[in-house]
Amino acid sequence: MAISRRSMLRGAAGAALAVGAAGALPAVAGAEGVARGGGHGHLRVRKDKISIQLYTLRSVLEVDLEGTLDALADIGYRNVELAGTYGRTASEFRKLLDRRHIRATSTHVGIDGDIDQAIADAKVLGNRRSNVPYANFGTIAEWSAFADRLEAAGKAYRRAGIGFGYHNHNHEFQAIDGTRPYDVLTRRTTRRNVSFEMDLFWVVAGNADPVREFYRIAGRVRQYHVKDRTPDGGFADLGEGVIDFPRIFRANWPLEVEEYIVENDEPVDAVKCAETGYNYLADVRF
Template structure:
């Protein structure tokens, strides 16, 4: 079933890459171009706001709630325990549906914290190795960690950067990770900015592992190749979202690694996703 859906949707996605094909921006107002990102699927990676969260945690969370965010992805708890951070979120009707974690520490404790925080998913944020053998070993560790998280009722995945798409001795580390882990234990959090920077097509990569991409990091690219607030860069999110709609992801997570104004970036990102039609 997945292969059938993936094949049909990939044809749609590939068509969007061909020269001369009308984009959603130039097209009609109904049908598939009238689709939108559900507001309850919009989240933000708090790493985007790290500089102001460190100085004013409660005020920043207040601002996010005022913007409209009801979901966030964590990258640390800023000196608070899991219990304390959960109370801050609950008071603002915000859910920490996912978090970035490592696998070098105490996995049992990480799982316990994830349960307290209410995380539905935990994702490894970063890995980099110089040989395919090292990537294979890491993939095996991901699979083992994913199994432990699954048994605890929490999804587990990996978040990419660009280097996973650069071949080592003719083999891409991303392919090692996806082939050497199982869809049962390891999902993918696809960072669209880094896929584009790597020179890959997010739609094609999505359907190569159809059904395993559960979350998007929606991060825009400036004309100079750097980071941009959503809608102010050159990544065609309309095409990506339209082409991958048949296997829609669970969350669209706003992110900017180096925002000029973090709160403005958060507001711009939320409004962009809430108002986008594709």
């Protein structure tokens, strides 16, 4: 049943991508997270710390929401990160996940709308964390004002018992008038209220070193987006690109992140990408 379901979804994904590729939305889409494995002190990612950003599977989720969630459960996923609920209420989506023993550990959410409602939905969904997926401004003054808004939102989420963070792309590492927006965000927000969801693909694309950036704000990176990169800068399924994830994981494990989230902004085969990503993280040693 698992094989046939995945095969069906792969066919649906191909059709959906053919129809929707031209109008695809831009991507808005981390010592407890490791366990001893193998020998010689090698570490591995614990399976209960593996997640996937559902933006990766948007093409098939739009065609068959329940079948896609079934496929993820078959692969072994017990955690997902949301980027929308596909026309369902928070309560309805939570029931779909509960039936498959999957937890929405985090959600991508903006701060321009009703924060009280977003927090209420996060509680219904069972989120441990919520992350702002994207921001882009042309001046440091605008980035500073945004950082202040992140801090205020983070305070509201903390009071509700939910972690709050920011997910980077590459442009945050490009200096504006000598200052990197990422440094503005990290310095104008507090450890107490704002964490960071480090997208490893985009850090590399921004010509920054994920290990160095991790230790610049040691302890504040709580989740990784584990997304691989082709030699020419395109998206790749995990283990099929050039990013040295074992180096990153090994260097950073003393302050290990809570969750390793599989993502590919433009997968050729979304379900295969999800399976490849899960297996890579479950098998990788560092």
